[in-house]
Amino acid sequence: MYRARPVAALPLAFAGLALVAACGTNPYAGSGAVQQLTLGAQQQQPASAVPAGSPAGPARLITSTVDGLGTVLADGEGHTLYRYAKDAAEPSKATCAGPCAMTWPPLVSDGPALAAGVDAGLVGQVTRPDGTKQVTVGGWPVYRYAKDTGPGVALGRDVSADWTAITPAGKPADAGPATLGTTDVGGLGPVLTDSAGRTLYLFTKDGKGSGKSACDGACARKWSPLPADGRITVAGGIDSGLVGRIRRPDGTSQVTVGGWPVYTYAEDTAPGEASGHGTGGTWFAVEPNGCKANPASRPDVQQAVATSPSPGGY
Incomplete structure (x- = not known):
């Protein structure tokens, strides 16, 4: 020891x-x-014209910095993204639906997500129970937290051990x-x-x-x-x-x-x-x-x- x-x-x-x-x-x-080192692109990416979670077009992925967590994934508007321990990555499976998805809106996308600062080989999609396509990173479906008030906020990290902010590598963010x-x-x-x-x-x-x-x-x-x-x-x-x-x-x-x-x-x-x-x-x-x-x-x-x-x- x-x-x-x-x-x-x-x-x-x-x-x-x-x-x-x-x-x-x-x-x-x-x-x-x-x-x-400067954080560069994640601070400079223009916000997506499509609201997060909207199926009206391709979702966007960028990186963001959160105090205490370091570099995490965010949607096109800078909102922190999360992964759910009860989902699966191999193969991808999304289990948060109904009331769960009201609190944790899935990031859905029409077509492949547009990624900046993220290895494109890690980005994919999984079909949800309602038929929509949810973005995955490293196989993990990604979500927002409804009570996060804006870019750089990660209130969802304190809700449950099952929910963690996700890094650009698809791993849980480690505080x-x-x-x-x-x-x-x-x-x-x-x-x-x-x-x-x-x-x-x-x-x-x-x-x-x-x-x-x-x-x-x-x-x-x-x-x-x-x-x-x-x-x-x-x-x-x-x-x-x-x-x-x-x-x-x-x-x-x-x-x-x-x-x-x-x-x-x-x-x-x-x-x-x-x-x-x-x-x-x-x-x-x-x-x-x-x-x-x-x-x-x-x-x-x-x-x-x-x-x-x-x-x-x-």
């Missing part, structure tokens, strides 16, 4: 402060300046902090983990210090980016100067360590697993110094592996 210690909220920047480890050198430390910890993984040594103890990975095709992620769409469903729309806390033994964030193609933010965007792997089913390490020769567990795990460079790990008993005691 580890005890996370909060650090000051990191500004929305491509990287953190000066880094000390050679492998985790901060490529942005030279100027001493902090690069701020909590991203948390970085460490754990020892057999054969690898200490690696970085998320708040649930899941191993974190880097993707060599991202490019260290590039300020961008090359993993989106289907890739990001298998390798989930560690979100960074809120504050980031780090456990003892991790240099907070190695930690930063980037803006992803879908408008969300992602944690970086040593200049590398970090991810979890869908096939890791429990803390301490690192089944994604070495996948395709491009995915590697991340050491606390921001380097890819390399047991061959660690005599202590090699010794531990060599002296550990084999299965069955042989």
